[in-house]
Amino acid sequence: MSPRPGLGLVATQHAVVATPEHPLRLTDGGVLRHVEVAFETYGELAAARDNVVLVAHALTGDAHAAGHHGDPARRGWWDNLIGPGRPIDTDRFFVVCPNLLGGCRGTTGPSSVDPATGRPHGPDFPELHVADLVAVHRRLLDHLGIGAVHAGVGGSLGGMQLLQWLADEPGRLQRAVLVAATARLTAENIGFSSVAREAITADPDFHGGRYAEHGVVPARGLKVARMMAHITYVSAQGLEEKYGRDGIEGYLQHQGEAFVRRFDANSYLVLTRLLDRFDPFADPAFAAAVASGDPRVLAISFDSDWRFGTAHSRFVVDELAAAGQEVAHHELASPWGHDSFLLRPPGYHELVADFLRS
Amino acid sequence: MSPRPGLGLVATQHAVVATPEHPLRLTDGGVLRHVEVAFETYGELAAARDNVVLVAHALTGDAHAAGHHGDPARRGWWDNLIGPGRPIDTDRFFVVCPNLLGGCRGTTGPSSVDPATGRPHGPDFPELHVADLVAVHRRLLDHLGIGAVHAGVGGSLGGMQLLQWLADEPGRLQRAVLVAATARLTAENIGFSSVAREAITADPDFHGGRYAEHGVVPARGLKVARMMAHITYVSAQGLEEKYGRDGIEGYLQHQGEAFVRRFDANSYLVLTRLLDRFDPFADPAFAAAVASGDPRVLAISFDSDWRFGTAHSRFVVDELAAAGQEVAHHELASPWGHDSFLLRPPGYHELVADFLRS
Numbered sequence: 001m002s003p004r005p006g007l008g009l010v011a012t013q014h015a016v017v018a019t020p021e022h023p024l025r026l027t028d029g030g031v032l033r034h035v036e037v038a039f040e041t042y043g044e045l046a047a048a049r050d051n052v053v054l055v056a057h058a059l060t061g062d063a064h065a066a067g068h069h070g071d072p073a074r075r076g077w078w079d080n081l082i083g084p085g086r087p088i089d090t091d092r093f094f095v096v097c098p099n100l101l102g103g104c105r106g107t108t109g110p111s112s113v114d115p116a117t118g119r120p121h122g123p124d125f126p127e128l129h130v131a132d133l134v135a136v137h138r139r140l141l142d143h144l145g146i147g148a149v150h151a152g153v154g155g156s157l158g159g160m161q162l163l164q165w166l167a168d169e170p171g172r173l174q175r176a177v178l179v180a181a182t183a184r185l186t187a188e189n190i191g192f193s194s195v196a197r198e199a200i201t202a203d204p205d206f207h208g209g210r211y212a213e214h215g216v217v218p219a220r221g222l223k224v225a226r227m228m229a230h231i232t233y234v235s236a237q238g239l240e241e242k243y244g245r246d247g248i249e250g251y252l253q254h255q256g257e258a259f260v261r262r263f264d265a266n267s268y269l270v271l272t273r274l275l276d277r278f279d280p281f282a283d284p285a286f287a288a289a290v291a292s293g294d295p296r297v298l299a300i301s302f303d304s305d306w307r308f309g310t311a312h313s314r315f316v317v318d319e320l321a322a323a324g325q326e327v328a329h330h331e332l333a334s335p336w337g338h339d340s341f342l343l344r345p346p347g348y349h350e351l352v353a354d355f356l357r358s
Numbered sequence: 359m360s361p362r363p364g365l366g367l368v369a370t371q372h373a374v375v376a377t378p379e380h381p382l383r384l385t386d387g388g389v390l391r392h393v394e395v396a397f398e399t400y401g402e403l404a405a406a407r408d409n410v411v412l413v414a415h416a417l418t419g420d421a422h423a424a425g426h427h428g429d430p431a432r433r434g435w436w437d438n439l440i441g442p443g444r445p446i447d448t449d450r451f452f453v454v455c456p457n458l459l460g461g462c463r464g465t466t467g468p469s470s471v472d473p474a475t476g477r478p479h480g481p482d483f484p485e486l487h488v489a490d491l492v493a494v495h496r497r498l499l500d501h502l503g504i505g506a507v508h509a510g511v512g513g514s515l516g517g518m519q520l521l522q523w524l525a526d527e528p529g530r531l532q533r534a535v536l537v538a539a540t541a542r543l544t545a546e547n548i549g550f551s552s553v554a555r556e557a558i559t560a561d562p563d564f565h566g567g568r569y570a571e572h573g574v575v576p577a578r579g580l581k582v583a584r585m586m587a588h589i590t591y592v593s594a595q596g597l598e599e600k601y602g603r604d605g606i607e608g609y610l611q612h613q614g615e616a617f618v619r620r621f622d623a624n625s626y627l628v629l630t631r632l633l634d635r636f637d638p639f640a641d642p643a644f645a646a647a648v649a650s651g652d653p654r655v656l657a658i659s660f661d662s663d664w665r666f667g668t669a670h671s672r673f674v675v676d677e678l679a680a681a682g683q684e685v686a687h688h689e690l691a692s693p694w695g696h697d698s699f700l701l702r703p704p705g706y707h708e709l710v711a712d713f714l715r716s
Binding site: 184185186187188190191192194195198199202203204220223224227228231236239240243244245247248249252253256276279306 | 542543544545546548549550552553556557560561562578581582585586589594597598601602603605606607610611614634637
């Protein structure tokens with residue numbers, strides 16, 4: 001059953017972290033009385049419980065970060081980074097990768113059944129903040145008996161969650177690697193998000209978010225949303241070299257159609273809205289809280305990333321520096337745009353490996 | 359009736375340039391047996407007919423380039439550039455601005471009635487090339503008794519048309535100003551086009567392009583297409599400064615809704631497809647033909663234009679230089695992205711004015 005010797009992956013696991021007796025109170029005042037989290041782990045937890053690495057996934061990722069479940073073609077999204085002898089070395093670390101609250105890949109989200117009504121939350125799923133995503137994962141670590149975490153590693157929205165961790169529970173994450181992350185989306189970022197949401201909600205099959213009860217999904221809108229978003233994940237050069245003028249249309253069609261099969265439209269709305277709202281340094285107490293935990297922070301950005309590029313990482317670093325915190329920032333050359341965090345541009349994996357050993 | 363003293367605008371005019379006896383044979387083999395062109399003129403044609411400036415509009419522009427037709431709030435799209443004492447000086451030049459074949463603003467296009475069937479061409483409108491757009495405007499100038507043209511001035515697709523003019527009738531355009539133009543879209547450009555087309559054709563109200571017969575328009579898809587395209591017309595900095603994180607969503611909604619009221623979906627499909635196909639320098643004879651006409655060419659690009667930026671202009675200039683033609687190229691600083699060609703970044707209007715006087 002072990003898909004790779006030494007990886008230590010068994011199967012995707014599930015844990016209940018909120019119940020009617022111990023509900024999850026959300027930042028905006030909403031309450032969730034049942035929250036289940038899907039997660040995977042790799043490697044072995046040390047007896048001293050001091051070798052934990054938390055992997056935080058991006059907008060449309062999931063708990064399946066490494067290895068495979070029987071089909072070697074379906075390896076985890078960060079399989080190149082996690083494993084025996086890899087930068088997140090499962091010979092040494094116990095890696096936990098949980099799926100996000102609000103998503104649709106095993107953790108409670110809009111497509112989950114609301115126990116109060118017996119039907120999917122759908123559009124009634126409460127609005128979330130990044131802090132709510134983090135709250136669920138903090139409960140998961142509590143549930144697993146894990147206190148301090150050696151390091152958190154995340155790309156894009158994954159990095160944003162780790163930043164929030166640092167302020168919400170100073171000291172618990174001893175190190176954080178924020179890859180292609182941001183602390184504040186630009187108007188352009190939000191513009192693309194809003195077009196994606198328009199495509200989804202204007203689809204006649206959206207039915208105000210109650211599409212599940214109509215036995216349909218807003219496939220047309222979700223496909224358009226993903227096709228557009230995908231362009232923003234790749235650099236112009238990357239699109240040219242990989243697909244070219246003749247191949248790009250078919251490639252985007254394929255991307256859009258594959259996405260519709262695996263992702264829920266209401267989840268996409270909830271998660272993009274929380275991305276758009278994220279602006280933690282607007283409160284000066286945020287940077288001060290992070291600094292009080294004295295974490296080691298490594299920010300990595302990629303020069304061709306026009307979604308959350310170097311200016312975004314620099315903003316995070318400058319804000320933390322202003323609070324007296326030392327943060328390392330590396331801009332790496334990579335032709336692949338925002339998606340570089342999933343690939344292996346020169347120097348990237350070495351930076352992560354060295355930092356985790358520090 | 360004169361909206362501005364000296365502008366010489368009377369009203370939008372119309373001319374028939376193809377008839378069953380004198381049909382328009384298209385590049386791809388299609389035939390149009392009735393083509394009408396909407397155009398405006400400004401200034402006075404000199405007795406020697408040697409003071410003509412042809413203004414070529416962009417993808418969603420129209421013949422109404424300057425002045426107004428009674429409502430001062432509805433000035434032409436290049437009103438800042440055209441008029442008495444302006445860079446395209448109507449005290450000196452006779453300016454002709456015709457609407458595009460395939461469009462929907464007065465010149466024959468998919469929404470025009472096909473005389474052969476008595477119903478709109480709709481999706482049966484033939485596929486076009488830039489050369490077909492130019493062929494119609496060449497016929498218009500013939501019709502107006504205009505031979506040589508002092509200068510053509512166009513931005514974006516307008517500039518692309520002028521480039522085609524230079525090869526299709528070498529010598530007729532004595533000067534060309536290509537602003538924020540391209541001779542070859544990138545994979546990224548085509549990617550955005552293809553998402554826009556997907557949004558339109560997937561709208562259930564599209565009805566395979568026969569929406570007019572159903573009494574509807576694919577408004578949802580066309581709105582999404584325009585919202586997305588609009589982001590690509592403006593720089594990230596421009597969006598930040600003009601609208602900001604809080605204003606961008608409402609602004610894009612407004613842009614999308616206004617566009618649906620004035621533009622036809624089938625026209626958008628035909629025109630974006632011809633943009634995507636344009637690649638004239640793939641044929642070495644093209645550059646040689648342009649050079650044989652020995653035109654003076656001025657290319658202008660804007661540093662924040664991430665649609666048809668400086669690399670696009672440089673490609674045109676390099677191709678023409680390789681054919682022995684001298685071309686001036688200026689990259690101007692402007693924070694407004696591709697839309698800069700409609701605005702007035704420092705130095706831009708002066709370059710155009712000087713070049714037209716040369």
